[in-house]
Amino acid sequence: MIKLPSQVAEYFPYDSVRPHQDEFITTVYNAVSSRRSVLIEGSNGLGKTISALSACLPVAIEKKLKILYVARTHRQHDRVIEELRAVFRKHQISGLSIRGRNEMCLNVFASRGAFDSKSLMEVCELLKAKSRCPYYTNVEERTYDYMQLQQQVASRPYMGSEIQRICKKKEVCPYELVKAGLSDVKVIALSYLYVFDPVIRTAFLKNLETELQKIILIVDEAHNLPETAISISGSTLSLFVMRAAEMEANRFGHKDIEEFAHFFRTEVEKITDKISREEIIPASNIIEIVQKQGNIARPREFFEHMHEAGAAIKKSLLADGKNPRSYVHAMSEFLLKWIDTVDDDSFINVASQYFNKENNKTAKLEIVALDPSKVTQPVFSSTYANVIMSGTLQPLEAFARITRLPESTVKFLVPSPFPKEHVFSAVCLGVTTSMEKRTPQMYRTMVERINEVVNSTPTNTGIFAASFQVLNALLAEGLENALLKPLFHERKGMTSKANEKMVQDFKACGDKGGAVFLGVQGGRTSEGVDFPGNQMNSVVVVGVPYAEPTPRVKAQIEYYDKRFPGLGREYGYILPAMKKASQAAGRPIRTLEDLGAIVFLDYRFSTSYCKSFLPSWITNGMKILPDKKDVLATEVSSFFRAQS
Numbered sequence: 001m002i003k004l005p006s007q008v009a010e011y012f013p014y015d016s017v018r019p020h021q022d023e024f025i026t027t028v029y030n031a032v033s034s035r036r037s038v039l040i041e042g043s044n045g046l047g048k049t050i051s052a053l054s055a056c057l058p059v060a061i062e063k064k065l066k067i068l069y070v071a072r073t074h075r076q077h078d079r080v081i082e083e084l085r086a087v088f089r090k091h092q093i094s095g096l097s098i099r100g101r102n103e104m105c106l107n108v109f110a111s112r113g114a115f116d117s118k119s120l121m122e123v124c125e126l127l128k129a130k131s132r133c134p135y136y137t138n139v140e141e142r143t144y145d146y147m148q149l150q151q152q153v154a155s156r157p158y159m160g161s162e163i164q165r166i167c168k169k170k171e172v173c174p175y176e177l178v179k180a181g182l183s184d185v186k187v188i189a190l191s192y193l194y195v196f197d198p199v200i201r202t203a204f205l206k207n208l209e210t211e212l213q214k215i216i217l218i219v220d221e222a223h224n225l226p227e228t229a230i231s232i233s234g235s236t237l238s239l240f241v242m243r244a245a246e247m248e249a250n251r252f253g254h255k256d257i258e259e260f261a262h263f264f265r266t267e268v269e270k271i272t273d274k275i276s277r278e279e280i281i282p283a284s285n286i287i288e289i290v291q292k293q294g295n296i297a298r299p300r301e302f303f304e305h306m307h308e309a310g311a312a313i314k315k316s317l318l319a320d321g322k323n324p325r326s327y328v329h330a331m332s333e334f335l336l337k338w339i340d341t342v343d344d345d346s347f348i349n350v351a352s353q354y355f356n357k358e359n360n361k362t363a364k365l366e367i368v369a370l371d372p373s374k375v376t377q378p379v380f381s382s383t384y385a386n387v388i389m390s391g392t393l394q395p396l397e398a399f400a401r402i403t404r405l406p407e408s409t410v411k412f413l414v415p416s417p418f419p420k421e422h423v424f425s426a427v428c429l430g431v432t433t434s435m436e437k438r439t440p441q442m443y444r445t446m447v448e449r450i451n452e453v454v455n456s457t458p459t460n461t462g463i464f465a466a467s468f469q470v471l472n473a474l475l476a477e478g479l480e481n482a483l484l485k486p487l488f489h490e491r492k493g494m495t496s497k498a499n500e501k502m503v504q505d506f507k508a509c510g511d512k513g514g515a516v517f518l519g520v521q522g523g524r525t526s527e528g529v530d531f532p533g534n535q536m537n538s539v540v541v542v543g544v545p546y547a548e549p550t551p552r553v554k555a556q557i558e559y560y561d562k563r564f565p566g567l568g569r570e571y572g573y574i575l576p577a578m579k580k581a582s583q584a585a586g587r588p589i590r591t592l593e594d595l596g597a598i599v600f601l602d603y604r605f606s607t608s609y610c611k612s613f614l615p616s617w618i619t620n621g622m623k624i625l626p627d628k629k630d631v632l633a634t635e636v637s638s639f640f641r642a643q644s
């Protein structure tokens with residue numbers, strides 16, 4: 001007998017609930033039905049997607065609201081549609097998982113040529129205006145087939161990939177079909193940018209024909225949100241773009257802009273030549289240089305002039321059937337943002353040197369945002385209610401304060417649904433990646449401990465190092481030779497395609513005697529890939545992934561310290577590191593049936609302070625193992641033996 005509020009039971013499509021799933025659902029329903037937001041941590045395997053949906057649907061139906069479900073990956077978006085299909089058996093709820101125009105566009109000229117979503121939008125608009133996109137012409141002619149498609153999309157849950165397939169067959173634009181259907185659909189699964197990027201949100205809400213007040217927002221994998229919000233607000237200008245702007249201005253006869261771009265690049269080169277890696281530069285310095293040495297009395301006016309010239313260049317390129325890429329435009333947008341943020345202490349300006357793809361040393365200027373709440377708060381304070389959820393959100397109070405969730409937000413930690421005997425977790429004393437203790441001997445001891453775990457694990461083991469420096473040190477101290485199973489390891493700068501292939505090959509070894517994967521915490525594998533079943537039986541978290549104390553990291557700590565006195569280091573330094581460690585540690589345990597050994601190779605994880613940032617399903621029953629050979633091997637072996 002399931003104990004759920006009767007309104008929710010109407011929509012919950014399954015005959016039974018998982019352990020503690022009812023607590024999750026009831027908490028969300030009670031909050032949302034009283035128009036409050038909820039911040040909730042629940043581990044993998046709990047069924048958070050269907051829980052959040054079935055708790056929000058009765059409110060959305062009664063109050064005539066839409067549900068926006070934001071998540072990071074297409075897989076997560078499609079999962080929402082799969083769950084809605086299960087609900088559909090009880091109630092006919094429509095839903096769409098949507099992708100960006102650049103992924104949906106069928107026109108090869110437009111999609112291959114445009115270098116960002118904005119220029120694709122411009123190419124698309126031009127093609128449409130000149131009736132040069134056959135996929136749009138078919139939409140305009142609104143054939144019987146197209147009308148039927150529109151009705152179909154609004155009638156039941158569809159995935160973005162399905163819409164693309166159908167539209168390809170019928171030769172109509174999938175993006176236009178989705179756009180037309182948005183206002184009729186109840187649940188939409190989409191990326192963070194649609195909601196949190198103010199420019200994209202404005203256009204999206206227009207297509208949706210609604211406002212934030214009429215939306216229940218569900219944010220999945222919300223631990224990513226502060227970082228995403230910060231990257232949305234930032235901006236970068238490289239020497240490459242400055243050089244390209246100079247050449248472009250010359251080509252289009254803008255002598256004044258050409259001279260300015262040349263002067264500005266030379267000045268930036270002078271600044272960046274003097275720094276070792278990165279340095280914070282006062283925003284006003286650049287403005288003064290522009291005014292005094294560049295002889296530009298009113299920089300804003302000049303940058304606006306550049307902006308207009310850039311827009312004209314884009315138009316002229318479009319008219320010639322070329323892609324509307326303007327470096328003058330890109331440079332002016334950056335410089336205008338620089339001026340707009342000059343007196344805002346939630347931004348810093350950074351000059352840095354780096355190596356480009358060709359491995360050549362170059363430099364860039366950056367506007368770095370320090371306050372994620374500037375992006376999140378306008379959304380959270382405007383929606384009907386927010387459901388903010390993830391498996392790693394502790395401490396909830398810190399997340400709520402950093403993102404400025406409404407004061408009335410309900411905060412709840414759902415107990416772990418995993419049977420205790422399914423998870424082994426331990427911290428090894430005597431090892432650490434703490435800077436002053438990084439010696440060859442320390443790494444050799446770590447290699448020994450890793451080997452103990454690998455040899456005691458039935459099949460696959462994942463190792464996630466605190467950084468590439470630690471990863472390379474483990475390799476230098478003979479990790480590969482010490483192992484009896486094949487090793488797959490990440491490399492800095494590896495393409496996502498090569499990484500994906502390597503992960504697939506590693507996963508396949510789960511049924512063929514096992515292998516070892518070596519990656520970094522905070523990397524694409526440790527945060528974005530699931531390893532259920534035999535794809536990863538054990539995981540070793542090597543070291544605490546504290547960020548290098550670069551000027552921007554120090555500025556972040558100082559900024560938070562001003563906003564939250566005494567908590568700057570915790571919010572700006574400790575918390576991001578512990579999130580990365582928690583994410584890596586959770587890789588092998590994705591479903592209630594999974595078994596996993598989680599080993600932390602750094603004594604600092606045994607302190608109650610560090611443990612307070614890890615999810616309770618990991619810290620419950622966590623063992624602290626002495627600095628002794630073979631103790632780890634015995635513990636891990638007996639855990640897996642007990643399960644066989």
Ligand code: SF4
Pocket residue numbers: 101104105106107110123124125127128133135136173174175176
């Ligand atoms: S109308 Fe559709 S298919 Fe044509 S260019 Fe625009 S997005 Fe691409």
